[in-house]
Amino acid sequence: MDSVGVAAAAPDAGPGPAWQSKCPWGAPSTTSISCSLADVMSEQLAKELQLEEENAAFPEVVAAAEGPFITGENTDTSSDLMLAQMLQMEFDREYDAQLRREEKKINGDSKVSISFENYRKVHPYDSDSSEDEVDWQDTRHDPYRADKPTTTPRRGFIGKGKDITTKHDEVVCGRKNTARMENFAPEFQVGDGIGMDLKLSNQVFNALKQHAYSEERRSARLHEKKEHSTAEKAVDPKTRLLLYKMVNSGMLETITGCISTGKESVVFHAYGGKSATEDKVIPPECAIKVFKTTLNEFKNRDKYIKDDYRFKDRFSKLNPRKIIRMWAEKEMHNLTRMQNAGIPCPQVVILKKHVLVMSFIGQDQVPAPKLKDVTLSNEDMKKAYYQILNMMQQLYRECNLVHADLSEYNMLWHDGKVWLIDVSQSVEPTHPHGLEFLFRDCRNVSQFFQKGGVAEALNERELFNAVSGLNITADNEVDFQAEIEALEKVNEDHVQNHGKKLSAFSSDGDPPIYDE
Numbered sequence: 001m002d003s004v005g006v007a008a009a010a011p012d013a014g015p016g017p018a019w020q021s022k023c024p025w026g027a028p029s030t031t032s033i034s035c036s037l038a039d040v041m042s043e044q045l046a047k048e049l050q051l052e053e054e055n056a057a058f059p060e061v062v063a064a065a066e067g068p069f070i071t072g073e074n075t076d077t078s079s080d081l082m083l084a085q086m087l088q089m090e091f092d093r094e095y096d097a098q099l100r101r102e103e104k105k106i107n108g109d110s111k112v113s114i115s116f117e118n119y120r121k122v123h124p125y126d127s128d129s130s131e132d133e134v135d136w137q138d139t140r141h142d143p144y145r146a147d148k149p150t151t152t153p154r155r156g157f158i159g160k161g162k163d164i165t166t167k168h169d170e171v172v173c174g175r176k177n178t179a180r181m182e183n184f185a186p187e188f189q190v191g192d193g194i195g196m197d198l199k200l201s202n203q204v205f206n207a208l209k210q211h212a213y214s215e216e217r218r219s220a221r222l223h224e225k226k227e228h229s230t231a232e233k234a235v236d237p238k239t240r241l242l243l244y245k246m247v248n249s250g251m252l253e254t255i256t257g258c259i260s261t262g263k264e265s266v267v268f269h270a271y272g273g274k275s276a277t278e279d280k281v282i283p284p285e286c287a288i289k290v291f292k293t294t295l296n297e298f299k300n301r302d303k304y305i306k307d308d309y310r311f312k313d314r315f316s317k318l319n320p321r322k323i324i325r326m327w328a329e330k331e332m333h334n335l336t337r338m339q340n341a342g343i344p345c346p347q348v349v350i351l352k353k354h355v356l357v358m359s360f361i362g363q364d365q366v367p368a369p370k371l372k373d374v375t376l377s378n379e380d381m382k383k384a385y386y387q388i389l390n391m392m393q394q395l396y397r398e399c400n401l402v403h404a405d406l407s408e409y410n411m412l413w414h415d416g417k418v419w420l421i422d423v424s425q426s427v428e429p430t431h432p433h434g435l436e437f438l439f440r441d442c443r444n445v446s447q448f449f450q451k452g453g454v455a456e457a458l459n460e461r462e463l464f465n466a467v468s469g470l471n472i473t474a475d476n477e478v479d480f481q482a483e484i485e486a487l488e489k490v491n492e493d494h495v496q497n498h499g500k501k502l503s504a505f506s507s508d509g510d511p512p513i514y515d516e
Contacts, residue, residue, distance in 0.1 A: 177201070264291060265289050270286045291327055325353055332351045338423065346419075347359040
């Protein structure tokens with residue numbers, strides 16, 4: 001195929017002034033270009049034509065005007081300015097590389113690092129090497145962290161005229177209060193209030209602050225109680241360790257759970273194991289009485305101990321743990337006296353500090369019901385009354401004790417008879433308040449059985465004389481109690497004068513003193 005000539009003819013410009021050839025409204029002067037069809041279809045020709053059009057449209061653009069964003073590839077080095085810029089760029093890169101080496105040398109593997117970013121000459125993102133890339137966490141400004149509120153200068157305001165903002169501004173105070181929440185205790189979760197641009201009023205902030213302080217003090221108190229006291233239906237670590245030792249030694253087979261709680265102790269059920277000595281028999285079922293090591297619920301324990309001659313010299317009101325151990329020891333001694341006298345009561349197995357192990361009154365983990373919870377027939381109620389009357393007389397005359405808290409709550413009905421429990425507060429009749437405690441016990445017993453329909457039940461004054469053996473003939477209760485207080489006063493004066501306990505009010509001889 002023959003070549004086809006492609007020409008673009010234009011009228012001759014002809015001679016004339018220079019401004020006529022450059023007239024913007026005139027026809028452009030072009031030169032004829034002849035080429036083949038293959039050249040027209042080639043990409044190289046298209047690029048050359050595009051470059052020529054660009055150079056014709058922007059003839060004044062100089063490549064050297066690119067400034068610092070130049071490279072050393074395909075550049076004209078005849079210009080001194082371009083050479084100086086290239087040398088400065090290379091020097092800055094070498095300087096930055098030296099700074100990076102110093103950073104690596106100083107930081108090493110340390111979690112806390114330093115940065116020379118402020119001393120670099122070239123921005124990290126302008127560098128070609130991958131070593132110049134810097135993670136945003138290494139920079140001083142964290143783009144994902146909210147800015148804290150700016151502080152108000154000492155003069156108390158910023159701005160001028162209508163744009164003035166004082167330190168009492170609602171928005172400023174709200175942001176400051178949100179930032180101050182970070183000073184609360186770690187246990188108090190405050191969240192990301194700064195990131196949410198939360199604004200707290202002074203009233204809300206003060207309420208949260210007071211609540212945070214109260215919660216901190218409450219958690220400290222709970223921690224103290226957990227570590228140093230016996231809580232409700234639970235034991236502290238020291239008590240738990242004592243129970244673990246009893247189980248590991250084989251004395252107890254297993255501890256099943258809590259069966260009773262009171263103001264002074266918590267009672268657990270356990271199955272007995274084997275004793276280390278052959279002469280001591282452990283019952284199949286045991287009751288573990290753990291005395292509470294705090295005096296919050298039973299604060300008047302001291303009056304039952306400090307005037308008891310057995311524990312008077314060892315009493316220390318400043319040490320609660322010593323009082324608790326003495327309290328447990330006192331119940332053990334009182335139960336031993338009652339057991340030797342043949343009074344139905346739990347059998348003492350062992351005492352470890354404030355943990356007392358006794359025989360279990362009941363069967364198959366079911367404790368015997370209290371006298372107030374059981375429904376007895378008239379015959380059983382009458383039988384129980386005479387049994388209690390006999391036990392009170394034995395307790396007073398043979399054991400030389402006054403229960404001091406005898407009521408239907410501390411008497412159990414098991415195997416057709418009454419069992420006495422909870423004798424830790426029991427005192428001797430020679431106690432300064434021993435007769436008062438006895439009269440109170442007589443009132444509780446008399447009222448319970450009179451309400452239960454026992455016609456033979458004596459009133460409190462008659463029952464008091466029947467138990468104590470005294471013949472106090474008073475027409476009313478006020479005079480009766482006055483005579484009781486007079487007898488206690490005589491006994492107290494005798495103790496102060498002679499320094500020993502002797503009964504000055506017994507009608508049939510002094511009660512025997514149990515020598516332990």
